Amino acid sequence: MTMWLSLLALNYLSWACLCLAVARHYRQHFGVHPSPVRSRVLRIIGWLTTLLAYAISVRWRDWDIGSVDWCASWMLAAIAWVLLQPYRPRFARWLAFVGGAASLFALIFYPSPTLF
Amino acid sequence: MSETSSGHLKRRTAVTPIYRLAVASRIIAALVGGYLVAYASAALLTVVLPMSRINRVVTASLLSFVVWTVVAIGVFAARNAWRSWWPLLAGGGVMLVLAFVFRNYGMRP
Amino acid sequence: MRNTFRQSMAWLHTWAGLIVSWVLFAIFLGGTLACFDKELDYWMRPALHQLKPGPPSMDAAAKTLRGMAPNAETLYLRPPSDRDPSIRGFAFEPGKPYIDVALNPRDGALIPPTVGGNFFFVLHYNLQAGTLGIYLVGLAGMLMLLALISGVIIHRRVFKDFFVFRPRPGGQRAWLDGHNLTGVLGLPFHLMIAYTGVIIMMSSYMTAGVQIGYRGDMARYYEALSGTSHPVEQHRPPRRVASLDKILGDAVQRLGGAVEYLEIEHIHDASITISALSAGNDEVAGGRRNLIYDGTEGSFRGENEGPPTAYRTYQFLSGLHRVQFGGAAIRWLYFLLGATGCVMLATAAQVWIEKRTRQVEAAGLRSGYGLVRALNVGVIAGMPLASVSLLWANRLLPYELAGRAGMEAQSFCAIWLLATIWGVLRLRHGKPWRDLFGTTAALLFALPLMNALTQPHSSLLASIIARDWVLAGIDAMALPFGLGFAWLAWISTRPPQLARRDPRAAPPRSEAVLPAVETP
Numbered sequence: 189m190t191m192w193l194s195l196l197a198l199n200y201l202s203w204a205c206l207c208l209a210v211a212r213h214y215r216q217h218f219g220v221h222p223s224p225v226r227s228r229v230l231r232i233i234g235w236l237t238t239l240l241a242y243a244i245s246v247r248w249r250d251w252d253i254g255s256v257d258w259c260a261s262w263m264l265a266a267i268a269w270v271l272l273q274p275y276r277p278r279f280a281r282w283l284a285f286v287g288g289a290a291s292l293f294a295l296i297f298y299p300s301p302t303l304f
Numbered sequence: 305m306s307e308t309s310s311g312h313l314k315r316r317t318a319v320t321p322i323y324r325l326a327v328a329s330r331i332i333a334a335l336v337g338g339y340l341v342a343y344a345s346a347a348l349l350t351v352v353l354p355m356s357r358i359n360r361v362v363t364a365s366l367l368s369f370v371v372w373t374v375v376a377i378g379v380f381a382a383r384n385a386w387r388s389w390w391p392l393l394a395g396g397g398v399m400l401v402l403a404f405v406f407r408n409y410g411m412r413p
Numbered sequence: 414m415r416n417t418f419r420q421s422m423a424w425l426h427t428w429a430g431l432i433v434s435w436v437l438f439a440i441f442l443g444g445t446l447a448c449f450d451k452e453l454d455y456w457m458r459p460a461l462h463q464l465k466p467g468p469p470s471m472d473a474a475a476k477t478l479r480g481m482a483p484n485a486e487t488l489y490l491r492p493p494s495d496r497d498p499s500i501r502g503f504a505f506e507p508g509k510p511y512i513d514v515a516l517n518p519r520d521g522a523l524i525p526p527t528v529g530g531n532f533f534f535v536l537h538y539n540l541q542a543g544t545l546g547i548y549l550v551g552l553a554g555m556l557m558l559l560a561l562i563s564g565v566i567i568h569r570r571v572f573k574d575f576f577v578f579r580p581r582p583g584g585q586r587a588w589l590d591g592h593n594l595t596g597v598l599g600l601p602f603h604l605m606i607a608y609t610g611v612i613i614m615m616s617s618y619m620t621a622g623v624q625i626g627y628r629g630d631m632a633r634y635y636e637a638l639s640g641t642s643h644p645v646e647q648h649r650p651p652r653r654v655a656s657l658d659k660i661l662g663d664a665v666q667r668l669g670g671a672v673e674y675l676e677i678e679h680i681h682d683a684s685i686t687i688s689a690l691s692a693g694n695d696e697v698a699g700g701r702r703n704l705i706y707d708g709t710e711g712s713f714r715g716e717n718e719g720p721p722t723a724y725r726t727y728q729f730l731s732g733l734h735r736v737q738f739g740g741a742a743i744r745w746l747y748f749l750l751g752a753t754g755c756v757m758l759a760t761a762a763q764v765w766i767e768k769r770t771r772q773v774e775a776a777g778l779r780s781g782y783g784l785v786r787a788l789n790v791g792v793i794a795g796m797p798l799a800s801v802s803l804l805w806a807n808r809l810l811p812y813e814l815a816g817r818a819g820m821e822a823q824s825f826c827a828i829w830l831l832a833t834i835w836g837v838l839r840l841r842h843g844k845p846w847r848d849l850f851g852t853t854a855a856l857l858f859a860l861p862l863m864n865a866l867t868q869p870h871s872s873l874l875a876s877i878i879a880r881d882w883v884l885a886g887i888d889a890m891a892l893p894f895g896l897g898f899a900w901l902a903w904i905s906t907r908p909p910q911l912a913r914r915d916p917r918a919a920p921p922r923s924e925a926v927l928p929a930v931e932t933p
Contacts (some may be wrong), residue, residue, distance in 0.1 A: 192742050207576040252697040252729070253739045259601055260746035266598040267753060270578050334559075335552075346621035355723065358637040361622035362723035365615045366730070369608065373558045380425040380563075381418050403625055410625040 190298070191248050194291035195257060198241035199265035201288030204281060205234030207269060217277050237288065238262065244295065326385035333385075334376035337392035342372035344396040347403035351410035360410075419567055426563035431765055431785070433556040435792040436540070438758045440550060442796050443537030444606075445751030446530070448736065448744045449887075451496040453530025456887040457807045458515055459868040460524045461499050463879055469493050469500055471657035471675065473521030478502035479680070481523075482512050486681070491674040492661060493518050494692075496883060501674075526818040527807055532825070533800070538614070541822070551618045554611040561603055564596055571597055583907070585767040592760035595753045602750045603757070609734035612727065638724050641703060641717040644684040651683045655711030663713065664689035664704050673700055677708065685709060688717075694738050698729040762789045778841060786840055791833030794849035797898065799829035801856045808867040846905035850898050857895030861888040 207213050209230035214222040222230075241261070246254035272280040349364035375392065382388035403410065446453070455461060471490055478488050482504035491501040499515040506512070513531075515524040532541075539546030565571065575597065578590045596603065611618070620629070627634045636642065657675060664672050671692040678686045685708025693700025705714040720728060732738060736747045766773055766786060773782040806824035810817045832849055839845035865872035876884035 203576075210576065213576055249739065250695075253695070253743070256697060256733065257739065257743060257746075260743065260750060263599050263602055263753075264746060264749055267594065270576050270594050270598060273576065274578050274580055343619065343621045346619055347625045350622045350625040356721065357626050358634075358721045359723035361626040361634065362638075362721075362727055364622045365619045366612055366723075366727065368619050368621065369555070369558075369611050369615070372555065373562065376555070376559055377422075377425075377562055380421050380559075403621075407625055411628070 190294055191244070192257075192261070193287075194295055195241050195245055195261040196265055197287030197291040198237050198244075199258075199262045200269055201284045202234045202238035202241065202262075203266045203269040204284035205230045205237065207273070208281075209234060213273075217281065329385045330379055330382075330388070333388050333392060334379040337389060337396070338372045338375040338379065341375050341392055341396040341399070342368040344399035344403065345371045347410075348399040351403050351406045357411070357413050419569070422563040422566040426560055426567055427765070429556050429563070430560040430761055433553050433560065434758050434762055435788045436549065436553045437557055438755060438792050439540060439796055440537055440553060441751055441754045441758060442800065443533045443535075443540075444610075445748055445755065446533040446800060447537050448748040448751065450530035450534045451494070452883050452887060453533070453804075454515070454527075455497045455499070455883055456871070457527045457529050457804070458499065458524050459871045460517065460812075461515070462868070462871045462881065462884060463875070464498060464517075464519065467519055468658070469518035470521055471500065471661055474500040474502060474516040474518070475521070475657055475677065477516055477521040477523060478504055478512075478514070481514065482506045482509075485512075486679060488677045488680060489674050490657065490677070492672055494671060499524060503674075525812040528803070528818050528821045532803060532822065547614055547617060551611055551614060554607050557603075557607040558611070561596075561600070561607060565600070568593060568597065585764060588760050588763045588767060592757060592764055595757040595760065599750055599753045599757065603754060605733060606751075606754070609730045613731045613734060615727075638720065639703075639717070640719055640721065641688070641705070644679055644686045646679060647683040649683050650681060651685045651709050653709055654680075654685065655687065655706065655708055657687070660687055660689065660706050660711050664706075667704060667713070668700075668702060670695070679708070683709065686714075687711075694740070697732040697738050698725055699732050699737065701725065701728075759793045762793065778837075783840075787833070787837045790836035790840065790845050790849065791829075794846050794853075795829050795832035795836060798832045798849050798853045798856070799825045801853055801860070802828040804860060805856060805863065808863060844906060847902045850902035850905060854895045854898035854902055857891045857898060860891040860895075864888055 208217060209222075209227045211222055211227065214220075214227070242255075242258045245258035245261075248254060249257055269280060269284070272283070346364040346368035349367060350360045353360040353363055355363065379388045379392070469492055471492060474490055475488065478490065479485075481502075482488070483506075485504040485506045487505070489503040491503075493500060498518055500518050500521070502512070502514050502516055504512040514526070515529075516522065517524060535541055538550055540549060542549065568574075574590075574593065578587075578594055580587045580590070616623070616631075616634075623629060623631060623634045627637075657677075661672060661675060664675075668689070668691045671694065673690045673692040676688045676690070678688070687706040687708050689704045689706070691700030691702045691704075693702075701719050703717045703719075705717060706712065707714055719725075736744055762785075766782075766789070769782065773786070776782045778786070803821060803825045806821045810820055810824075814820065832852075836845040836849060839848060861873045865874070869875065871884060873885055873888035876882075876888070
């Protein structure tokens with residue numbers, strides 16, 4: 189269960205970052221235009237987070253099932269972010285941050301025995 | 305392309321009987337003609353692929369649906385509803401003939 | 414027809430999409446529910462609930478199955494699993510309908526028949542219409558591929574509008590955004606499910622390979638696929654038949670995992686052979702190992718060599734579609750993605766109608782537009798209602814009734830027909846979407862109570878106490894799904910929005926300029 193939540197949380201965080209890296213959406217959330225550096229940093233974090241999620245997934249359940257697990261949670265996390273964002277932008281961001289932090293915490297301090 | 309107040313794009317061509325026939329032609333070309341090309345490609349691939357027989361048959365079948373999709377898109381993308389028949393019939397025909405001519409080679413284990 | 418590539422793709426997307434949308438919705442709904450077909454099978458068989466724990470008896474089950482199909486040459490028995498504790502028996506007697514039964518795992522007794530969750534699986538792959546249905550579904554799958562690809566081609570702002578969803582103030586833009594987001598964000602799933610869905614039945618749809626490679630000999634083709642050769646008949650009856658339970662135990666040990674089914678071939682002949690196929694739930698492509706046992710002695714003969722590479726690829730693609738791997742969690746994700754597909758189709762139907770509001774209103778109900786509206790309400794609102802009704806019919810039809818499985822199926826069709834008729838009659842002056850979604854919600858809310866009243870030992874409370882989470886899960890899910898349909902009923906009551914070109918609504922500064930309407 190922890191692994192699933194981690195996959196979803198990391199993918200969700202990834203999409204949040206990738207979305208906020210886009211100037212139009214950054215402006216909708218924060219009211220100001222993002223600096224190019226900030227946009228790039230967000231984009232990099234976004235891609236790295238999902239890559240991490242993929243690596244964890246494959247390590248957990250092998251290449252075939254792991255790829256499917258990651259891809260399904262990737263798509264659903266995107267849908268969750270896009271649906272939540274226009275209604276509750278602050279909560280959507282908070283969820284990304286907390287979810288991502290919690291899953292990283294869980295992975296580092298309580299790793300699943302099948303991971304390492 | 306002009307827009308009405310409801311956002312509906314006004315068509316450039318009127319819906320004449322010729323138009324309807326052209327649409328029907330494209331539909332039949334995409335579905336039936338496309339299937340024939342896909343069938344022919346599966347037959348030819350079963351002959352030429354460098355694998356064992358069972359692998360050839362399965363691979364050729366798997367790929368045939370990609371062929372069908374591409375052909376169908378091509379039929380609808382073509383500028384002329386009637387001219388899109390020629391490459392289908394010609395290409396499909398040639399592949400089918402080749403496959404049947406070399407049918408015995410296609411049965412190699 | 415249009416002049417540029419993009420325009421012709423827009424035409425194709427609109428019309429291929431529309432024509433296939435209703436059939437595809439039924440296919441998607443069936444498939445989404447079929448993610449939990451075995452769990453629903455179990456829920457719909459109260460005779461299996463609260464079973465005493467103990468080992469299954471495959472031999473008793475085989476005896477019952479032989480009694481039901483005395484002339485069958487081959488029998489299949491599926492041992493109990495964590496999704497379904499019954500033993501499933503399959504047999505084919507020439508000239509008679511296919512036998513598919515559930516048997517009590519303790520004593521092999523026949524469980525009262527039901528269409529089960531398998532109904533949705535069958536609905537999914539042939540619309541409950543036999544061979545014709547299989548071809549219709551294949552055609553629908555191909556049209557879906559065309560709609561997906563043309564949709565990608567015409568959605569030129571796919572990256573710019575990737576995260577865009579503007580639900581307020583509603584109206585056509587909100588519906589189109591909903592269609593785009595479910596289509597784009599779920600695109601890997603939709604493309605995969607369409608292509609893999611079509612190729613699963615490729616032996617039916619594309620016979621060219623077998624015609625050329627095997628001169629049309631399907632039997633030799635299947636033999637080459639399975640990598641096994643069939644036993645040669647000895648034309649005398651077997652001395653004895655080995656114990657299936659012992660073979661199952663041995664097979665599980667050798668495989669280090671579950672057995673999908675036992676196949677008993679040449680059951681009346683001394684060449685009787687029993688194979689155990691591994692379930693392979695830890696691989697997308699499923700089990701590849703097939704253990705062969707002597708049918709008279711029960712001794713292990715060996716394994717077959719396993720599937721050829723291309724066929725393994727096929728099994729992988731088929732496995733991706735059927736999602737029988739990886740446990741319940743991944744099936745939940747597929748369920749949600751399948752629901753996303755249903756939303757994609759429903760929003761598309763809504764967009765199509767809303768883009769043509771003037772023409773639709775002018776034409777009235779006795780028109781092509783009226784037909785579209787009727788089909789929309791009948792399929793999108795009616796089928797979920799019929800699906801929940803199937804569960805109700807299962808509990809309400811007496812278990813002693815002969816042919817009750819057929820009656821369950823008939824009640825599904827009857828409710829669907831009634832719902833469609835109601836929807837059509839109420840289209841002009843009523844709110845049929847609200848009525849049908851609302852009724853679905855009500856049936857879902859009442860499901861656990863109805864279950865408790867008709868089959869107390871299957872109720873939510875009883876299953877929680879017995880820690881039967883599969884059974885409890887079905888009843889437990891009725892509440893959130895009921896809430897979902899109640900919400901759908903509520904949004905159906907809101908007046909339709911005509912906010913397309915409202916000059917008073919100035920777009921907020923940070924918003925981009927309203928994009929041009931994209932499809933005709």
